[in-house]
Amino acid sequence: MTEQRAVILGAAGFIGSHLTDRFLAEGWRVLGVDNLITGTMRNLAHLEREPRFEFLEQDVCLPLQVAGSVTAVLDFASPASPIDYLEKPFETMHVGSVGVENALKLCEAKGARFLLSSTSEVYGDPLEHPQRETYWGNVNPIGPRSVYDEAKRFAEAITMAYRRYRKVETRVARIFNTYGPRMRLDDGRVVPTLVAQALRGEPLTVFGDGLQTRSFCYVDDNVEGMWRLLRSDYAEPVNIGNPLEMTIRAFADAVQRHVGSHCTIEHRPLPQDDPRVRRPDITRAREVLGWEPQVGFDEGMDRTIAWFREQVSSGR
Numbered sequence: 001m002t003e004q005r006a007v008i009l010g011a012a013g014f015i016g017s018h019l020t021d022r023f024l025a026e027g028w029r030v031l032g033v034d035n036l037i038t039g040t041m042r043n044l045a046h047l048e049r050e051p052r053f054e055f056l057e058q059d060v061c062l063p064l065q066v067a068g069s070v071t072a073v074l075d076f077a078s079p080a081s082p083i084d085y086l087e088k089p090f091e092t093m094h095v096g097s098v099g100v101e102n103a104l105k106l107c108e109a110k111g112a113r114f115l116l117s118s119t120s121e122v123y124g125d126p127l128e129h130p131q132r133e134t135y136w137g138n139v140n141p142i143g144p145r146s147v148y149d150e151a152k153r154f155a156e157a158i159t160m161a162y163r164r165y166r167k168v169e170t171r172v173a174r175i176f177n178t179y180g181p182r183m184r185l186d187d188g189r190v191v192p193t194l195v196a197q198a199l200r201g202e203p204l205t206v207f208g209d210g211l212q213t214r215s216f217c218y219v220d221d222n223v224e225g226m227w228r229l230l231r232s233d234y235a236e237p238v239n240i241g242n243p244l245e246m247t248i249r250a251f252a253d254a255v256q257r258h259v260g261s262h263c264t265i266e267h268r269p270l271p272q273d274d275p276r277v278r279r280p281d282i283t284r285a286r287e288v289l290g291w292e293p294q295v296g297f298d299e300g301m302d303r304t305i306a307w308f309r310e311q312v313s314s315g316r
């Protein structure tokens with residue numbers, strides 16, 4: 001049997017680097033591609049001597065020329081935190097459109113399978129709760145978050161078009177809030193921000209009244225979901241997230257408990273179009289993939305905080 005080979009776009013990012021580790025552990029060869037605008041080579045430093053791993057520093061908005069056979073392309077290349085995509089609106093829209101089409105063209109040329117990392121943001125500020133894959137969403141198409149939300153909605157549309165018209169085998173994961181080691185301390189998302197603040201003894205910044213909800217999935221569970229989805233024969237979107245829902249205020253309390261800190265809470269204005277609620281309905285993932293999260297919130301937080309503690313103490 002010929003060796004399996006994955007091209008992972010966004011391999012130097014948070015989820016991309018964990019996926020890279022997983023595919024290598026499964027015996028695949030991996031070509032990682034990243035332009036490092038939000039990813040970092042630190043996430044891949046441990047693979048420096050891994051002969052089955054190659055790295056290409058490139059913007060995926062430029063045509064992807066890859067020599068040799070490719071079994072699968074996994075597209076995880078995009079700024080994904082609200083701060084990142086608000087600072088890089090054009091990069092975000094380009095990578096979600098031109099970048100995704102380049103990835104699909106590569107799949108067409110190589111006969112490779114495609115997995116798109118889509119997002120719960122396609123549901124916008126949802127009017128259905130919890131969110132099922134059949135829900136079409138409530139997205140403000142001209143609001144500040146639209147650069148990300150609409151790019152990902154376009155990414156899903158072009159993925160389905162390549163499946164329908166060009167016969168590319170495609171998979172679509174709608175990823176809900178995911179956390180774990182290798183998140184950037186300064187990416188602005190609630191997990192790294194509040195954990196770093198608690199570790200430094202600074203006030204915890206809670207946006208709005210803190211009664212908005214999120215559901216946090218540990219990264220290893222996410223990667224298991226991606227692995228199963230890629231190997232399944234299921235082409236419709238699948239929610240991958242943890243259904244355990246909590247308010248941001250409750251999350252801030254949990255951070256204090258895990259870190260052992262007693263910081264004050266500092267309320268800041270709620271960003272425009274910040275979704276009020278978010279929780280995946282994972283019935284489809286359970287039925288189609290036999291998947292559900294395995295890592296409990298307390299365990300995931302302990303692992304994540306241990307990693308962030310090292311980062312903070314080494315001055316990152």
Ligand code: UDP
Binds near residue numbers: 188205206207208
């Ligand atoms: N949030 C917060 N304080 C922060 C960062 C975020 O209260 O320092 C809130 C944010 O308003 C949102 C939730 O936490 O309601 C999750 O935000 P995040 O940026 O992690 O991702 P999102 O789910 O909005 O994409």
